[in-house]
Amino acid sequence: xxxxxxxxxxxxxxxxxxDHFNFNPESFQTFQQRYLISSKYWGxxxxxxxxxxxxxxxxxxxxxxxxxxxLSDNAxxxxxxxxxxxxxxxGESIPMGTEGMxxxxxxxxxxxxxxxxxxxxxxxxxxxxxxxxxxxxxxxVIGGSYGGMLASWFRLKYPHIALGALASSAPILDxxxxxxxxxxxxxxxxxxREVSETCYQTIKKSWAEIDEVASKPNGxxxxxxxxxxxxxxxxxxxxxxxxxxxxxxxAQYNEPPRYPVNIICKGIDDGINGNSDSDILSKIFxxxxxxxxxxxxxxxxxxxxxxxSLAWDWQTCSEMVGPIERGNDTMFPPSPLxxxxxxxxxxxxxxxxxxxxxxPTYYGGHDIKLILHNFGSNIIFSNGxxxxxxxxxxxxxxxxxxxxxxxxNGSHCLDIQKANATTDPDWLxxxxxxxxxxxxxxxxxxxxxxxxxxxxxxxxx
Amino acid sequence: xxxxxxxxxxxxxxxxxxDHFNFNPESFQTFQQRYLISSKYWGxxxxxxxxxxxxxxxxxxxxxxxxxxxLSDNAxxxxxxxxxxxxxxxGESIPMGTEGMxxxxxxxxxxxxxxxxxxxxxxxxxxxxxxxxxxxxxxxVIGGSYGGMLASWFRLKYPHIALGALASSAPILDxxxxxxxxxxxxxxxxxxREVSETCYQTIKKSWAEIDEVASKPNGxxxxxxxxxxxxxxxxxxxxxxxxxxxxxxxAQYNEPPRYPVNIICKGIDDGINGNSDSDILSKIFxxxxxxxxxxxxxxxxxxxxxxxSLAWDWQTCSEMVGPIERGNDTMFPPSPLxxxxxxxxxxxxxxxxxxxxxxPTYYGGHDIKLILHNFGSNIIFSNGxxxxxxxxxxxxxxxxxxxxxxxxNGSHCLDIQKANATTDPDWLxxxxxxxxxxxxxxxxxxxxxxxxxxxxxxxxx
Numbered sequence: 018x019x020x021x022x023x024x025x026x027x028x029x030x031x032x033x034x035x036d037h038f039n040f041n042p043e044s045f046q047t048f049q050q051r052y053l054i055s056s057k058y059w060g061x062x063x064x065x066x067x068x069x070x071x072x073x074x075x076x077x078x079x080x081x082x083x084x085x086x087x088l089s090d091n092a093x094x095x096x097x098x099x100x101x102x103x104x105x106x107x108g109e110s111i112p113m114g115t116e117g118m119x120x121x122x123x124x125x126x127x128x129x130x131x132x133x134x135x136x137x138x139x140x141x142x143x144x145x146x147x148x149x150x151x152x153x154x155x156x157x158v159i160g161g162s163y164g165g166m167l168a169s170w171f172r173l174k175y176p177h178i179a180l181g182a183l184a185s186s187a188p189i190l191d192x193x194x195x196x197x198x199x200x201x202x203x204x205x206x207x208x209x210r211e212v213s214e215t216c217y218q219t220i221k222k223s224w225a226e227i228d229e230v231a232s233k234p235n236g237x238x239x240x241x242x243x244x245x246x247x248x249x250x251x252x253x254x255x256x257x258x259x260x261x262x263x264x265x266x267x268a269q270y271n272e273p274p275r276y277p278v279n280i281i282c283k284g285i286d287d288g289i290n291g292n293s294d295s296d297i298l299s300k301i302f303x304x305x306x307x308x309x310x311x312x313x314x315x316x317x318x319x320x321x322x323x324x325x326s327l328a329w330d331w332q333t334c335s336e337m338v339g340p341i342e343r344g345n346d347t348m349f350p351p352s353p354l355x356x357x358x359x360x361x362x363x364x365x366x367x368x369x370x371x372x373x374x375x376x377p378t379y380y381g382g383h384d385i386k387l388i389l390h391n392f393g394s395n396i397i398f399s400n401g402x403x404x405x406x407x408x409x410x411x412x413x414x415x416x417x418x419x420x421x422x423x424x425x426n427g428s429h430c431l432d433i434q435k436a437n438a439t440t441d442p443d444w445l446x447x448x449x450x451x452x453x454x455x456x457x458x459x460x461x462x463x464x465x466x467x468x469x470x471x472x473x474x475x476x477x478x
Numbered sequence: 479x480x481x482x483x484x485x486x487x488x489x490x491x492x493x494x495x496x497d498h499f500n501f502n503p504e505s506f507q508t509f510q511q512r513y514l515i516s517s518k519y520w521g522x523x524x525x526x527x528x529x530x531x532x533x534x535x536x537x538x539x540x541x542x543x544x545x546x547x548x549l550s551d552n553a554x555x556x557x558x559x560x561x562x563x564x565x566x567x568x569g570e571s572i573p574m575g576t577e578g579m580x581x582x583x584x585x586x587x588x589x590x591x592x593x594x595x596x597x598x599x600x601x602x603x604x605x606x607x608x609x610x611x612x613x614x615x616x617x618x619v620i621g622g623s624y625g626g627m628l629a630s631w632f633r634l635k636y637p638h639i640a641l642g643a644l645a646s647s648a649p650i651l652d653x654x655x656x657x658x659x660x661x662x663x664x665x666x667x668x669x670x671r672e673v674s675e676t677c678y679q680t681i682k683k684s685w686a687e688i689d690e691v692a693s694k695p696n697g698x699x700x701x702x703x704x705x706x707x708x709x710x711x712x713x714x715x716x717x718x719x720x721x722x723x724x725x726x727x728x729a730q731y732n733e734p735p736r737y738p739v740n741i742i743c744k745g746i747d748d749g750i751n752g753n754s755d756s757d758i759l760s761k762i763f764x765x766x767x768x769x770x771x772x773x774x775x776x777x778x779x780x781x782x783x784x785x786x787s788l789a790w791d792w793q794t795c796s797e798m799v800g801p802i803e804r805g806n807d808t809m810f811p812p813s814p815l816x817x818x819x820x821x822x823x824x825x826x827x828x829x830x831x832x833x834x835x836x837x838p839t840y841y842g843g844h845d846i847k848l849i850l851h852n853f854g855s856n857i858i859f860s861n862g863x864x865x866x867x868x869x870x871x872x873x874x875x876x877x878x879x880x881x882x883x884x885x886x887n888g889s890h891c892l893d894i895q896k897a898n899a900t901t902d903p904d905w906l907x908x909x910x911x912x913x914x915x916x917x918x919x920x921x922x923x924x925x926x927x928x929x930x931x932x933x934x935x936x937x938x939x
Binding site for chain 2 (some may be wrong): 032036039040041042043044045107123126129130133136143173174175177178336343370374377381382383384385386387388389391392393394470
């Protein structure tokens with residue numbers, strides 16, 4: 018069904034403005050921003066065939082390309098030009114030469130923020146429309162997670178450049194004074210409990226059990242042996258962090274056909290070697306084996322910890338401030354929100370005060386239905402309700418054209434991943450079809466308007 | 479009818495962020511931004527009474543306040559809180575201490591641009607809504623000319639902060655690749671010709687006449703005597719610049735009850751001392767006397783030239799690039815567009831390249847009806863068709879809620895000036911009533927939605 022991206026994608030670099038919102042001499046520095054294009058199914062500018070643009074987020078495009086399928090899966094149907102743009106300061110699109118130069122210098126990293134990033138995309142898309150003689154081609158922007166936020170914000174800020182946006186799993190309300198900051202762990206817990214009450218109970222009890230064992234003489238050695246760690250644990254926090262991440266990622270990416278939460282809970286409920294009488298920690302370790310497979314050792318903190326990049330860490334400490342807390346009603350040890358402490362840590366590390374109010378100031382978020390039901394159009398907010406981020410997204414239609422497309426069983430960014438005719442469940446196929454039909458509707462209405470309005474208007478208006 | 483602004487306005491200063499779009503240490507500098515508030519007719523936050531915000535433009539608020547009347551004239555009717563915000567780098571809202579420091583330094587002046595300015599307004603309005611416990615109060619932003627552009631852009635970029643915008647005489651399409659750059663002088667010419675064909679003919683012939691006299695021995699002395707200049711003319715360009723400005727300003731601000739174009743043309747057609755057989759230059763000088771009154775001398779270039787401020791000059795040389803040309807069909811000597819030369823002059827003077835494409839990239843403008851008929855809402859674009867800038871504005875309804883309110887006889891920003899029950903013509907009263915009724919409709923719909931949507935929605939959405 019879908020083509021391999023690597024077959025027909027060509028890589029380009031755009032000479033991008035470093036600072037769109039300043040006109041001092043420094044702002045005129047440029048950097049090379051990577052974008053990839055596939056014109057394999059492109060119907061051409063003369064027919065105003067559409068352009069699908071994937072908006073890169075907090076990762077190299079090399080990381081995203083193997084997963085993202087929505088564009089290539091639908092290129093033939095829409096005769097669409099496909100464009101993938103990389104986010105500034107990620108992958109090969111890093112100003113000032115290297116990531117270290119760009120991010121370890123307080124002046125240089127200031128240019129890394131979402132407003133600059135979507136302004137980059139505005140420039141690139143205009144450039145591509147000119148290059149491909151496609152000035153009348155409708156542009157649909159597509160992104161997932163933070164990239165989904167960017168897609169929805171792009172449609173709102175640059176309606177003259179993008180006709181519509183597919184914002185997959187975009188937690189645009191994930192800011193501390195809009196959405197309760199304990200919602201993420203509540204949903205993770207709910208996901209596990211719905212699969213198995215005993216699994217949920219076992220996990221809930223395991224944290225105290227870990228602490229108890231750790232407090233014994235040789236406790237860390239006992240835990241290291243029990244979990245076959247690749248290196249001896251330095252403290253019980255390493256183990257707890259590993260398990261916390263495993264459960265959260267399991268819930269967030271609880272995808273068909275494997276459904277990690279099912280695998281984890283089966284491991285827990287079956288116990289070691291199928292012995293359901295195993296003790297709590299053996300059951301937990303059983304879930305690690307179930308998920309990761311049989312390995313000589315597990316839990317290698319230096320590797321598992323490295324997921325968060327320097328660039329994204331900076332973004333969350335400057336504008337994307339949405340710290341998460343673990344409330345009292347979860348299967349995790351409670352960890353109340355300490356926003357002040359979080360902001361102080363950021364300040365100590367980066368030397369500047371974060372601006373937690375900036376995102377709601379620039380993009381909104383409060384009373385979003387009240388605001389947007391009467392403003393804007395053509396945004397799909399897609400979510401899978403098992404995704405713990407879904408509750409910071411848009412789950413109700415805002416208007417006839419700003420709509421929510423949710424699935425009960427879906428997970429994070431599932432809809433924009435490559436389609437798989439063999440393993441995709443019906444509800445996922447249906448979700449994607451709904452999205453495609455909505456986008457098709459936008460494009461058809463646009464073509465109608467293009468004839469009715471553009472050709473009958475005076476040139477000036 | 480209208481209250482004197484000075485009676486009940488209080489002055490405040492907001493500690494404004496210097497750079498909203500960067501997070502480097504320099505961007506955290508702040509400056510004191512002036513705003514004025516009148517709460518005389520304010521109905522209070524509990525009743526969600528509206529807030530009218532005048533968005534300052536390329537001048538000190540001290541310059542605008544005596545003229546602007548739309549807010550104070552309608553405060554009582556709407557029980558509105560009135561806010562006047564001053565544009566960064568103008569009046570008393572200048573970063574880095576003084577205008578010289580701010581604008582003569584290439585790094586410092588880079589922060590002066592429209593995107594930063596409307597972000598300032600976003601912060602100030604949010605701050606005021608909190609301060610006045612008026613989170614549910616609808617905000618209407620109002621501005622004229624460049625300030626009208628800012629008002630319409632503010633509604634488009636910050637719909638979560640402003641419910642609607644009254645954009646008076648906002649030439650949002652006044653950019654070189656959107657609107658033909660010779661339109662301004664065409665409309666000035668049309669305005670004069672419609673008042674008097676002979677007046678138009680006289681002006682049209684006068685430029686060659688000035689050149690001819692100037693080329694004679696003692697020509698400049700003859701011209702200086704003829705026009706009773708306060709200082710001897712250094713070249714004929716001084717005289718031509720003066721007359722050009724007088725005709726253009728006459729057309730742009732062709733306001734009741736005086737109607738400068740009528741006065742100028744009466745002066746020309748009547749001739750000196752009512753002698754309609756006067757020679758061409760005497761007729762032209764007669765119009766100067768008619769307009770300016772009897773004075774001991776006229777045409778004092780150092781004063782007349784000083785209208786353009788340093789700050790606005792910088793803005794037109796960085797992002798607000800819309801140079802004007804004089805085409806072949808006007809009453810002025812043709813002066814074709816030399817964009818390249820204009821940009822080079824800017825570069826020579828300011829050391830950086832202007833970004834003429836930035837405004838259309840950030841705000842749009844091309845195919846605006848095609849784009850906005852299906853996006854956005856609640857903008858009034860008001861124009862007087864005698865205003866030469868009107869043809870770079872929006873003169874047709876874009877949608878049911880993005881509307882044009884034009885008057886055939888109106889001039890630049892006339893509708894937002896103070897109402898005058900004695901001298902305002904009916905068409906002006908009608909225009910203002912139309913605008914007031916539209917705004918009233920927005921606010922009533924908002925109150926309805928506030929009850930229907932906000933109170934029935936889950937908190938999160």
